[in-house]
Amino acid sequence: MSTAARAYGVIAEFDNTADVLHAAEKVRDAGFRKWDVYMPFPIHGMDKAMGLKNSKVGWFSFIGGVTGYTTGMLMIWWMNAVDYPIVVGGKPMFSPYGAFPPSYELTILFGAFGALFGMLFLNRLPRLHHPLLKHKRFALATHDKFFVVIETADPKYSETETRKLLEAAGSTRIEMVEE
């Protein structure tokens, strides 16, 4: 560990999904707040093991969808019935039935944008740099290893106790990560 760089946190490596899931439960029960589990694919039950609440992405998507539908209906009404009305085949200037298909598509379009940008916003992505991405073992987090990282910024963090906890949880390799 270099003395010049500040420590970002302690990183514990795990070989399989069962071990990392139980380790996450232990870290959660120990009351840590600033920590995370890194893995190549989502493990079923990890949200519960970490004590995470349901994701809020749905709200962004819902707001997007409502905006899309309203935009579609108002746009078509204003364009075809207010700003430049043209009679076509004796049909009404505005009818919710004719306006429905484009509004429906806009609901989906804006809802999808809501889901995407909501997800990126909640995840604070894109980000060009992350202390973990410099760590040489961490590249395996997108390959076949699982990592539990507890940040030094966590109020419960203690250099010896935290390491002991992770060792007890069955980690195969525990290291410090620099800022």
Next chain:
Amino acid sequence: MSEAATTQIAVPVPPKELERIPLVQNNRSFGWISDRVSAVTEGKTPKWWWAAFIPSVTLLGLLGAMLFYQITTGVGVWGNQHPTMWGWDIINFVWWIGIGHAGTLISAILFLLRQRWRTAVNRAAEAMTIFAVMCAGIYPAMHVGRVWFDWWLFPIPTYQGVWPQFRSPLMWDVFAVSTYFTVSVLFWYVGLVPDLATMRDRAKTRIKQFVYGLFALGWTGSNRNWSNYEKAYLILAGLSTPLVLSVHSIVSLDFAVSQLPGWHTTIFPPYFVAGAVFSGFGMVLTLLIPLRSMCHLEDIITMRHIDVMCKVTLATGCIVSYAYLMEFIIAWYSGSAMERFHFMNRALGPMWWGWFWMMFCNMIIPQLFWFKKVRQNLVFVFILSIFVNIGMWFERFVIVVVGLYREFLPSSWDYYKPTWVDICTYLGTFGLFFTMFLLFMRFLPMIAVSEVKGVTAQADPHHPAARGNGGKH
């Protein structure tokens, strides 16, 4: 716990009849999956890739030349002539966009239905969707004649102050197809982000690290991120499902909202959607059967996957067959002389061969998929999948051309023939499609790596295999 990798752990064996065929064969490890899929994008470009790429680019050049000729000369270079004012342009538009539908069906509907086998094929199928929609989009943009006014299709203010006419289904189509393309790209890209991070972390050169890293958006695989990511993915699947059903319904409304016999029918939306999925699965099989052996992906795209896709093709083929026959009954039952004439003309008129090929390829040929022996024979499945593609092209030919060439006024009747420009433009769209697809498979992971890892036995923390850090390397 590295010893665990070598020790055998007693796994309770379920009774034989309850055993499920694993989605990834030979009990492969997580690392093997990323290595094998990334291998397609790494290392020396294989010879067969060049052998496929060079003709594709040549055809793409042909497309460029044909479009240039058409734009500079006019739509008269196509075979569209009164009364057949929609010809190969609209046939090929509907054909390509239909092919796209299997990608969204696999990625969205099968996701909601928890069909976990989809993970092996969804990435390639979604890419196929995007490229097929690109090919489709060319036709409506070009057939308006003066392509430099295409922007009038969108609600953008023009100097005349006129707005697009939203009472027309053609406007609905603009919104449906452009939304479909955008959402398909979003869905595909969101699925790619974790795999792009894998590519970034494997990359050996600076350029690769930078480019993959840029598009991976700084993904770390943190569970707090996965939690939001999975929710967003679920929502995108939930939004894409009504989207895919609506897109081909709206394409069918381009026909059904008109007053023409053979077009003015309420059976069109469900029948078009089923046909789209049918043709799309045909194309997925056509693409993946050679690719799985060329790229050595037999353990990921297994015979079970092929088998299931054949069954979907059979099921949707039966739905379209039902629709083909039901259309005749509707025409007879309607009592309308025009409807009855149209359907007699469809089967027995001068263009009977279009109807014959449609019925042969879409109704009779897929029945072979009832036999397990056929579904297990890759050569057979590949040939049948091409028949499906041909049959669905003829279905659109029957609807578009046969629907138009004998209109209400017999003095206007005329036979339809495509010109060489029609044929070369169509061949050119294959160039665009295959060029894009080959570039995709060479530079991006063509299998959803993180998703396939997630459906293996050792990914389930409660499965005995999880403890073993299992699998062969």
